[in-house]
Amino acid sequence: MASLLFYMSATVLFAQSTVAFNCSINPIYVDIHKRAVHGTDIFQYGSFIGVGTPAQNQSLWPSLSQNITSFASLSYCTNNSTTLKECTKSTGGFFDASTSDTFRELEDFNTLDNDRNGTFDGAYGRDNMHLYTHYFETDGASETRLTDVTIEIAQKGDIAPSIVGIGRESTVLDALYAQGLITGKTYALYIGHGFDRAKGAVNGSNVFGGYDSGRFTGEVHKYPMSPDTKNPMTVRVKDIIINDAAVPNGEVSLFDQAAFPDMKSTPTPFQAEITTDQYPLALPYQITQNFIKHLDAQKDNYWGDNSLKLKSQFNGSLSIVLDDGFTVTLPSEVLSNWSNITPIQDRDENSTSPNYLSTAFLGQIYLMADYEDHSFYLAEAVQKNNMVMPVSWCPKTGAPQAYQRPQQNAWIKQGLIGAVVGGILGGIGISVCAYCFIVAYLRKREEKKIEKDLERSKAAKIEQMEIEEAPEFEGPPKTPKTATPFFWKKRRS
Structure with a gap:
């Protein structure tokens, strides 16, 4: 009886832990590639995210250690204390808080990111963020607006400050979940290598509240945080x-x-x-x-x-x-x-x-x-993925599942059906061409044979004097001295 109560209570606890998540909410896909950013004409690699009202677009680098999303202030690269190399080309954009209608500064805010690999200093505030879903560079982007989220405005430092924080206490994930925009605090990342240090061509992506099932393959390995x-x-x-x-x-x-x-x-x-x-x-x-x-x-x-x-x-x-x-x-x-x-x-x-x-x-x-x-x-x-397939991932539901391509038999996999069909069509085409050629050849040969037979027949008739030439007619004879009946005579040679 005790064991039955134990299993019943465990079942109830599991149901309570999962019923709180609305697993039907679609995830938010945010691409990572080079784009124009606010405050500079230099294309920079990062997550396609904007801030403020109206939106000031940025390229934010994902950080697994930082919790607060940060942006570079307009003075970041002109501050004498900043040591970031090629600063104006590396910040990921600039944020002008004075032109945002929704920005409000937070005083005496206790940061969640005291321990960084490289540092920057800044002020804190709250503002709207704009997460853009942009599957292909040639297509337009759709927007998910995240309102009143905590951000940092970096003022000086020695690292690129435009960062979307995906750490343990990520304010972005917390706000997305609290506002009912994602199913839970789950996240997936492919960093790509389309940035200068990697010198590659493949772009990356973030998925908030899910994962891209077409971006990975093989066995999925689980580890504790x-x-x-x-x-x-x-x-x-x-x-x-x-x-x-x-x-x-x-x-x-x-x-x-x-x-x-x-x-x-x-x-x-x-x-x-x-x-x-x-x-x-x-x-x-x-x-x-x-x-x-x-x-x-x-x-x-x-x-x-x-x-x-x-x-x-x-x-x-x-x-x-x-x-x-x-x-x-x-x-x-x-x-x-x-x-x-x-x-x-x-x-x-x-x-x-x-x-x-x-x-x-x-x-x-x-x-x-x-x-x-x-x-x-x-x-x-999957390095070169031609399709984007975001899937909602409810917390505590186990390992994500890679997209399974439709099963194909050996003939389809190896392209044998296409080869056979192509061979049949090609064979028919060749047969038609060969048939036409043979018919034309035989007809031409028959015509030449007839011509030769006619020539031979004509020659034989000439030899045997069997060929009749065109008949000749004499005109009416002159009137004789003695009138006698007459008629035209056909002269045969």
């Missing part, structure tokens, strides 16, 4: 493998003491935070040293992020193996770009900073977060 790290999405790395055709077996593990005998001890699996705050991966010191030794890498700071650079071109790849076996591979064009700069950051031996699987890592995966369930999911990203 970490409550004690700046970036709550943390995984455990058990191996890193360089795929190199120049070595035996075609690969070498950066954890392998036999491959790197000068290591003091075999590296152990390590924790790494998933972050969008930087592009290169930050790995443990010994792993970084093994990478340097195997590929003859050297220090470089061309991008200002201490990425390592190879002395010569390398066509191999690098695979990161997580504790549950999920393997994420950085292809050769990511591992060593056009100038041989790698996505691996140099590391000081005494560094105590976290290990990071950063934007270079996120460019290969699709990330989905359920903040209500305190869990997140990773899957292999």
Whole structure:
């Protein structure tokens, strides 16, 4: 009886935990690509979001650590304390609060983002935000208006300040859910690599309250969020493998003491935070040293992020193996770009900073977060996705499901039906052409045969004098001296 009561109470609690979410609400898809932004004519890569009334369009970079969405003030790049490189080309736009009819400043606001990878200072306020759904660059955008949400106006700093905060306490997700615009605090991200540091062409996307089912494939892997790290999405790395055709077996593990005998001890699996705050991966010191030794890498700071650079071109790849076996591979064009700069950051031996699987890592995966369930999911990203398929994702309902393409039999999969139909039609066409050619040929041959027969017949008649020439007639004879009856005579030769 007690066990029955236990199961009944558990069922009621589960029903109460899910009935609060309206799972029929459609998600909000916000694309990530380069566009014109307010306050500058420089196209910048980011999430298509506006702020204020009337809307001032921005390109906001998604942050998994920041909670408050922030915008650059008009004075951000003219402030003497700002050190952001190429500031006017990198802010993601500028926000002029004085021209917004709905902006109101918040005094004595306690920020949720004290611990950042790079800093900026600013004032806080509340205003309307405009989330634009823009599936294709050639099409117009539809708008979802989010009213009276907390924002930050960055005034000085050393990082790009235009950021949409998707951290544990994201004010955007809270406001979207509170205003009934999404089914719950779920979110999905594909960062893409259409920005300058990645030098790619594929754009990314955010999905608030859902995910894009066509953007990932294969098995979906679930992980718990970490409550004690700046970036709550943390995984455990058990191996890193360089795929190199120049070595035996075609690969070498950066954890392998036999491959790197000068290591003091075999590296152990390590924790790494998933972050969008930087592009290169930050790995443990010994792993970084093994990478340097195997590929003859050297220090470089061309991008200002201490990425390592190879002395010569390398066509191999690098695979990161997580504790549950999920393997994420950085292809050769990511591992060593056009100038041989790698996505691996140099590391000081005494560094105590976290290990990071950063934007270079996120460019290969699709990330989905359920903040209500305190869990997140990773899957292999579909790099070139021709269709956008946002799906509502109700919190605590389990792993997202990738779009399943219709099942096709072997004939359709391999294009054999098309080949057969094409062969039949082609064969009919060839047969018709051949038939016409043969008929024309036979007709021509028959005509020539008839002509030859006529010629032969004529020649034979001439020889046998059987051909009658045209008859000749004499005119009426002259009147004879003696009148006698007459008639015309036909003379035969």
